Amino acid sequence: SLRNELSNLDRKHVLHPSTNPKNQVDHGPKIIFTGGDGIYLNDIDGNTYIDGVSMLWNVNLGHGNKELAEASYKQMVEAAYTTTFYGYVNEATVRLAEKITSLTPGDLNTVFFTSGGSESNDTAFKLSRFYWQLRGYKEKKKIISLRRGYHGVTVAAQRATGIDAYRNFSGSTDPDIVNAKPHLTECELGDKNHPEYEGCIRDIIEKEGADKIAAVIVEPIQGAGGVHVPPEEYLQAVRKLCDENNIHLIADEVICGFGRTGKMFGVDHWEIVPDFMSVAKGITSGYAQLGGVVMTEKIRDEFAQYDAMLAHGFTYSGHPTACAVGLKNIEIIERDGLVERANTMGRELDKGLKYLEDKYTFFTNRRSRGLLAGFDLMKDPEANIPFDHSARAAGNLVDECYNRKLLIRPFDFEPGMNIVAIAPPLTISKNEVEKIIHIVDDSLTAFSKKI
Numbered sequence: 001s002l003r004n005e006l007s008n009l010d011r012k013h014v015l016h017p018s019t020n021p022k023n024q025v026d027h028g029p030k031i032i033f034t035g036g037d038g039i040y041l042n043d044i045d046g047n048t049y050i051d052g053v054s055m056l057w058n059v060n061l062g063h064g065n066k067e068l069a070e071a072s073y074k075q076m077v078e079a080a081y082t083t084t085f086y087g088y089v090n091e092a093t094v095r096l097a098e099k100i101t102s103l104t105p106g107d108l109n110t111v112f113f114t115s116g117g118s119e120s121n122d123t124a125f126k127l128s129r130f131y132w133q134l135r136g137y138k139e140k141k142k143i144i145s146l147r148r149g150y151h152g153v154t155v156a157a158q159r160a161t162g163i164d165a166y167r168n169f170s171g172s173t174d175p176d177i178v179n180a181k182p183h184l185t186e187c188e189l190g191d192k193n194h195p196e197y198e199g200c201i202r203d204i205i206e207k208e209g210a211d212k213i214a215a216v217i218v219e220p221i222q223g224a225g226g227v228h229v230p231p232e233e234y235l236q237a238v239r240k241l242c243d244e245n246n247i248h249l250i251a252d253e254v255i256c257g258f259g260r261t262g263k264m265f266g267v268d269h270w271e272i273v274p275d276f277m278s279v280a281k282g283i284t285s286g287y288a289q290l291g292g293v294v295m296t297e298k299i300r301d302e303f304a305q306y307d308a309m310l311a312h313g314f315t316y317s318g319h320p321t322a323c324a325v326g327l328k329n330i331e332i333i334e335r336d337g338l339v340e341r342a343n344t345m346g347r348e349l350d351k352g353l354k355y356l357e358d359k360y361t362f363f364t365n366r367r368s369r370g371l372l373a374g375f376d377l378m379k380d381p382e383a384n385i386p387f388d389h390s391a392r393a394a395g396n397l398v399d400e401c402y403n404r405k406l407l408i409r410p411f412d413f414e415p416g417m418n419i420v421a422i423a424p425p426l427t428i429s430k431n432e433v434e435k436i437i438h439i440v441d442d443s444l445t446a447f448s449k450k451i
């Protein structure tokens, strides 16, 4: 069969990202997708799944969107690819930059385009360091990032990532990146007696010296670290800390951007303006590979005086077809009110999760903003006792959901951590949210019988 043929070829010829290679080679691919529509995905065996995490939290418009396909086709037949090196440009790139910067807060008014999130973060690090160089600060190079932050897998983004498996993969290191120890706590507000002060961003700045630090990078809401919404004053405190110390703040909006959290950008929840903003994923809803770094006028003005070649850029920086898809994608998000929809459907999702939290004692700590949601599984939440790590609680629940044709994601990379994330396309209906909750409910019941 075609399934067997593709499976055998995959086992032999494809090395999969974020996958266990032995499993892959022994058992072949888990799903071979063939198509989709809205929140649904079809596979080669005739199954239909609900995509409960928008694949990698990026398919904001849902699957099978013909308008995006048409925008791509139209640009491809006209000028599929031209470069933006050497001062060349094309209409789609310019229009998209104008559109994005009309939506970003404050004076974030210039975009450097990339092909994805990792490239965007590496670019933000380099542009931040370059800015300080131009200003005469030769030593300002270090980047501070957070525990459980996820910023990608290129060498710099990898080292900024605060998840050990990714951070340490293949043993590469970059001494210019420091990972803060505490995780989204109020220690940044300045109380030196805070129990987690040691190793927090403020403490690192004091110890390393502000003259050695170029930037702090944070996700407004952490995604792959397990959907962590920061405490209310946190991002304002980090912004202030950066201002006081002449340090850039980079907001990694790769997941939060373009409506996912019920605002156009994650920082809009706390009304802060970063110096750089990394975007990718939802910028095209995954229909084309695109990312970008948006920077303030102050930073761009500094670069504008640099009278030599800016020696940074990707072959696909400002890819016309990807930009045309991005432009259409944002047009649809605005036209169809999808940011507001993420809010209203997010409230429905939260209602459903609250029902589950009330029903199951081991279901706890539900949190969400818009359609970015997560919850914990714990043996005894009252007494703060986690499930035994070997029991794979989150993985088990996600398997139960998978058996019922719902795709969601477990996060269990630290002992005692059993987090499950739900982040469906922003186009989801109330009825479809209820379907997801219903499947998770059945899966929790099955799970509770096993543990």
Ligand code: PLP
Binding pocket: 056, 115, 116, 117, 118, 119, 121, 150, 151, 152, 153, 219, 223, 224, 252, 253, 254, 255, 280, 281
């Ligand atoms: N930053 C965040 C917050 C992400 O979630 C991701 C990917 O999941 C990245 C960066 C890396 O993006 P990419 O995989 O497009 O390189």
